[in-house]
Amino acid sequence: MDGLNIPLNHVLLVSSLLFVIGLLGLMIRRNIIFILMSLEVMLNAAALAFVGAGAHWGQPDGQVVFMLILTVAAAEVAVGLGLVLQIQRRFKTLDMDHANRMGG
Amino acid sequence: MRELIWLIPLIPLLSSVTLMLSSGKFPRLLIGLLGVGSVGSAALLTLALGLDFMANPEVLQLTLWTWMQVGSFAPGVAFYFDGLTLVMMSVITGVGFLIHLFSTEFMEDDVSYARYFAYLNMFVAAMLVLVMADNLLLLYLGWEGVGVCSYLLVGFWYQNSANGQAARKAFIVTRIGDTAMALGLLLLFTELGTLNIQSMVGAANESWQVGDTLPLIACLLLLGGAVGKSAQLPLHTWLPDAMAGPTPVSALIHAATMVTAGVYLIARTHGLFLLAPTAMLVVAIIGITTSLIAAFTALMQSDIKRILAYSTISQIGYMFLALGVGAWTAGIFHLMTHAFFKALLFLGSGAIIHCLHHEHNIFKMGGLRSKMPVTFWSFMIGSAALAALPMTSGFFSKDQILLEAYQFPDIGPWLWFAGLCGALLTAMYSFRLVFVVFFGQVKTKPDKDTGWRMALPLSVLCGLSLVGGYFIIPVESVFPMSTGTHPAHWVEYVSISVPLVGLLLAYLIFQSGQLRVDGLVNSAIGKIMRQFWLSGWGIDWLYERLFVRPYYAFASLLKAEPVDAVYGLVVTFNEALNGWLSQSQTGRMRWYITSMVAGLVVLVAVALQLSPEAI
């Protein structure tokens, strides 16, 4: 099997590509639903990197961190979507550029 | 008895303080008694002291207390009394007393009677301290004290801004000289380790050679003070303006006493000047130049007090000439006689002004000979003495100065000749004044004649002006004997005859009209010269442009505080930064995220750059 294994840096490459795509989405989307989705993608990318690294060393720690990320994602989505509903109610739109009261 | 010398300045000082504290609540009689009485008693004490000194000519040194002591610097409040001091004190208290008496009548209608005498007494006290001081610092105290009193008295009628202007000019111009003098004091102390005049001169003779640079610098700095106070070139411009003060003030301060302080200073420190022949030469040249310039200017003036003011400048120029050629005794002698006859002339003009509703222009006067006989004779005698007609007091002193100037090496005859020209001019302008004011048509009628309080001082001063020349001043122990031989007789004859020629010229031009000068005066050059001399050789004009206006311009330029503008830049920068950064607070999430990513990119790049091995 030697030489035919999946190379670690390819896994990381995929992970970082996903991360960057998620980041790009975060930067360009104005709809808060898409922003939350982008966040999910980024979290996932990070999780992939962890799991990949864990697998590289053959240790369970990567997956443990994956699970922590999972909980964070779940909590974040729960609260985030709750906020989405509130924003829709207050501003009658999901455009985050409207929620700019903190502008200086 | 002599130990009570400190009472002499103290009495006028106390009187002055009392008058100041009275807030003008004393009756006039009491004010007059205090003002005149204090100076009178000082004069009596001086007289007693003088008699005592004549009998037993011993120098007195009296330290009241140490003013301040820092290390070896320990000037005392201490008096030094010798013949020179005695002469000065006599002039100050004697002439001072007469002028105070005169003032009681001259100022009788003034609302600020008490203030006037407070200032005048203060002046006498300060002047006495000046001449009695045994060290230069105490002398400086008196020096500045008289300056302040002069300022206060010139600007006595403060409601008129022009008077304030004149007073300020007087103080500031003399202050320029005073600052030079202060620097001289610093130099002398630093080099010689004392400011006590006697020991300083002794130390100077030990550590310096004749012709060294340091004594030259020190003497020139002291000379700066002297020319400021004595209204010599180039700091003479304040004196004509200082005539804005009450006339008795002009008589006391700006003719008899304060303006001669410079002469006194140089005479007092003659030991230093002897070490710096160049400085002496400068003194002589300044003296004779000033004398001529002022005499020309006096010839053109029409304000009676300004004529006398320029005449004073001119006469002090003679004293400087005397000092410069080493004729110390003659210089001090002329100081004394000048105090008599110039005080007489000023008081006389004061009487005229008092009786003529404050008229100053001589061409609006005329024919006063019969209306004001006392004043007329005062003027006649005063002018004769001023012009140095034979047998008057001015004759003896001025003649002596000219003769000694003639003997001065190298340029002596030139100095003598210039002095003669001055004497000619002096005779002309002084008798021009007499002829215009007292002869001819009556143009303004006097509404009163002088009372006894005016007449008495005038008479006494008349007498002094006549016989003052026979006084022998007790300064032979103070100054080195002049060693010159007697010059040829023709020199003496010329010296005697020149004033008479001047008198004759004045008569022909201003009285009989036989000598017509209209053509000369009205020619193009004549007009220009006339204007030029009238304005005092344009020196005021020059200073106005050289110093006053640039200073004003500079001050108004700086008023905006350029330094603060620099700090303002910091503020502006911060405000700009604030504006810029708060604009970046758009409140838009995408903008924040993008900024964060940009920051992240930079941070990662920096981290990679800084420690690539960490990966």
Add this chain to the structure above:
Amino acid sequence: MIMVNLILILLVGGLLAMISERFGKNVPRIVALGIVLIDLVYLLSQLSGMSDLTQLQAPIPSDPGTWLMHFKAEWIPAFGISLELALDGISLLMVTLTLVLGAIAVSASWTDIKIRRGFFEANLLWTLAGVLGVFMALDLFLFFLFWEVMLIPMYFMIAIWGHENRGYAAMKFFIFTQVSGLLMLISILALVSVNQSATGQWSFSYFDLLGTPMSEKVAHWLMLGFFIAFVVKLPAFPFHTWLPDAHTQAPTAGSVILAGILLKTGAYGLIRFAVPLFPEAAMDFSYVAMALGAAGIIYGAILAFGQTDFKRLIAYSSVSHMGFVLLGVYAWNELALQGAVMQMVAHGFSTAALFMIAGALQERLHTRELREMGGLWQHMPRMGAVAMFFVLASLGLPGLGNFVAEFLVLLGLFQVDPWMTAVAALGLIAGAVYSLMLMQRSFHGEPNPKLTEMGLVDFGTREMITMVVMMLALIGLGIYPQPLLDMAQPVLQSLLEVTP
């Protein structure tokens, strides 16, 4: 303990004054005056128990036992911070000056404070407490603390009771002093840590920090930190720009305290800390400092001449006068130092008095603009005469304290650098120019007809008493300054021995 009491009396007194407003609007000022006088009497009574003050032994700077008073209590021992106060001749002079001028300042604002008088008097007393602390603290941490303590109440005084542009002035004052104070804090901390690495012990005590060995470069930078803090306070050109605003906008008592006392803390700091702690660095730096001093004299005088605001003119004259102090300190010989100390005291009186006159005019005319004055002597001859006296004092008339000070400074300076002296002496001329201009525009000249209708009231008894006290003080300093010189002499002597 005496020194602690001196400060505590003022601190507690401030609280009392604040509370006393409940008993009537005019009670706080009486309380405040009483507190300051009690403090002054307390100080004098404690001193009279001591040996003859003119026979002071020379305190060895590094040996607290030789000082007039010394108090030390532990505070934060872990860092070597203690409550250390000490008094020598110079501090004693300054403390006395502070209390005398403090009483005068209370009197100066007797009537012109209309709102929250209790709090005003409290701030005044707290400022005084801070100043006393600055003059007595010899633990650098404590010194810094007091340095800040005197700043904050002063800020309130300007910001709450000041004139039309008070907010700006107060903020400017605060920022300038705060930033410079921060530099000093950095220097203090650095100095302490340098000392710690040399001796292995943390200590903020002046006595331990004297003679800390350090490299030339370090000494230079640390000295600069102290120097800037002190010259901003002094203030010296070009750090002076806070002063005209602060002085002009402050209420009368504030101006009196600012000009009379607060500026002196800067000079005191230079003499006590900036030079002795870093003797070599300070001496290397002396020409720069002296040049700043000379520049300040001339610059301040010219700007004073250009002003048309009474208080602003006096404020710039302070810049000019403080230039002499800076020159005196950095000429660093006995004559010049005595002159500097003398100038601190004399300027305290003369400028405080002029500010009081300005305050009195403002109260009567509701303006400080010189162009709207003129001929005031006619209406208020007493005030005119008093103003004339202090104007003459400030232009350095011999026989008054300022002359002695300026002459001694110039004399000392001449031995170091004659040319600098010549430049500084120009300040004497420029000083005369602006001083007389001030007199001309306010009290002399044609009476302004508008003013005649206002029914101006001359100085009353209370004002005259304060003025006469200051006049007598200046005359005393002018004709017999010896007691003061004797008091400072041993201290200066021993400080001079610290430097090479």
Add this chain to the structure above:
Amino acid sequence: MLEITLFYTAATVALIATVMAMTRANAIHALIYLIVSLLAIAVIFFLIGAPFAAALEIVIYAGAIMVLFVFVIMMLNLGDKGDRQEREWLQLKVWAGPAVLAIVLFIELLYVISTAEGPVSTTSVSAKEVGLSLFGPYVLAVEIASMLLLAGLVGSFHLGRRYLERDSFDVENSAARREAE
């Protein structure tokens, strides 16, 4: 060999699906692409020897979390208007700057991971091992995660409750407004 082929296929699918998800105008479409992406990542997990993670990815991520999204999108009921709006927002000028930044960041990441040598281990880490370390050395993290979930629960309940009580809220508001008038 099969594994490697599968890995690259899954990776490609994940990337394409993610890109599609990010660029859709319609939220439901995007969501479905996202689910595809998540499933592909689950495959990768499986391939690199983390079967437990793969299962969780499918069950929790693709199953539970995404379903939340679906519900919310349904509640919001965006419709065609929302789609048009989204298309307007996706302009090139909006893209350009962030894209540059993202590419630079990616290059930096690439530089960092380029040093990661070696293969992924073939031995899979079993759920048991994961469980042992979860409740062994990571027990504190598990506790914290539980707290986090609790907080998320409370928070979402709170936020959502107000949404459901919208009408009553508006009534209160208008009542307050009337009083103010």
